[in-house]
Amino acid sequence: MSDKLSLPALLQAHGISRREFLKFCGGLAALMALPSSMAPAIAAALDKALRPSVIWLSFQECTGCTESLTRSHTPTLEALILDAISLDYHHTLQAASGEAAEAARAAAMKKFYGKYLLVVDGAIPLKDGGVYSTIAGRSNLDMLREAAQGAAAIVAVGSCAAFGGIPHANPNPTGAVAVSDLIRDKPVINISGCPPIPVVITGVLAHYLTFGTLPELDGLGRPKAFYGESIHDRCYRRPFYDQGKFAKSFDDEGARNGWCLFELGCKGPTTFNACATTKWNQGVSFPIESGHGCLGCSEPNFWDAGSFYRPLSAPIPTSNKVVLGAALAGVAAGATIGLWNRHTQSQARREHVAVSVDDLEKPS
Secondary structure (H helix, E strand, O other): OOOOOEHHHHHHHOOOOHHHHHHHHHHHHHHOOOOHHHHHHHHHHHHHOEOOEEEEEEOEOOOHHHHHHOOOOOOOHHHHHHHHOEEEEEOOOOOOOHHHHHHHHHHHHHHOOOOEEEEEEOEEEOHHHHOOOEEOOEEHHHHHHHHHHOEEEEEEEOHHHHHOOOOOOOOOOOOEEOHHHOOOOOOEEEEOOOOOOHHHHHHHHHHHHHHOOOOOEOOOOOEHHHHOOEHHHHOOOHHHHHOOOEOOOOOOHHHHOOOEOHHHOOOHHHOEOOHHHHOEOOOOEOOOOOOOOOOOOOOOOHHHHOOOOOOOOOOOOOOOHHHHHHHHHHHHHHHHHHHHHHHHHHHHHHHHHHHHHHHHHOOO
């Protein structure tokens, strides 16, 4: 645990120059939706920052969130932030195992009590005493409560930790719940998604490392910088939606021309995430750009909502009815605009034909 090594010293040891460091700070400002003038302040804060201890607990999950986190290459933001923290316990990434791993977790919790960040991915089963997921003979519930006591804050990574996710889906045989259903006396930030975007995970860690606080959150406990707008609002296919141009199947002419996937069940209008702007695989693409509609995986109960290939024509189950109402209102408004556009286009075509016929009938 390198608690005495500052971030600038660590970056210098990795061959990263001061110029690259300042450029990195500018990138952080943009990532966190801050003005570029904040870059010097971020640099000053990071100059004094020591590596914070991070304890990562994995419960009822598929390891997809960790897989997402590791999709980075040096010297990307992800790699810099991972080097800038002291990751003292992580089932998948740690070298230690068995008693040595549990001893490392206990030592970190004691040494950094009240200061460490607790990261949790996966839901927590409660049924039958939580026997459906245990670590070192202890239930997830027991381990979560113990680790949460000394945490400065808790980051729930992935929709399973944030909202219960797939383990919580009907009929929920293990009684799975979200982190925030159990921990009420600590700040909890939800980074939802199945899995979340890598830079969204590390962006939150960067914010905490820089300012010592968690970023501004929405009504579902998610950082507004990444979840403040719907995918639909930032989607490159949005102009086709407004024009009333929709693909009718995944292989028709509309789909090949990049038309809107709304009628094929895309949940972009009711899903709040940064997929359309930050994208995946180092900014290469995201599901809609690859030709598949959004499944809404960053929203509560997305699996039970189902209807992945049915358009949003009926209420979708959600715990955030205000957000849903606004989103559906946006859908209705967009549909109205699309209808009007189709009407005006049709009228223009009729007028064009009428003019052409008049021209033909005029005497030469």
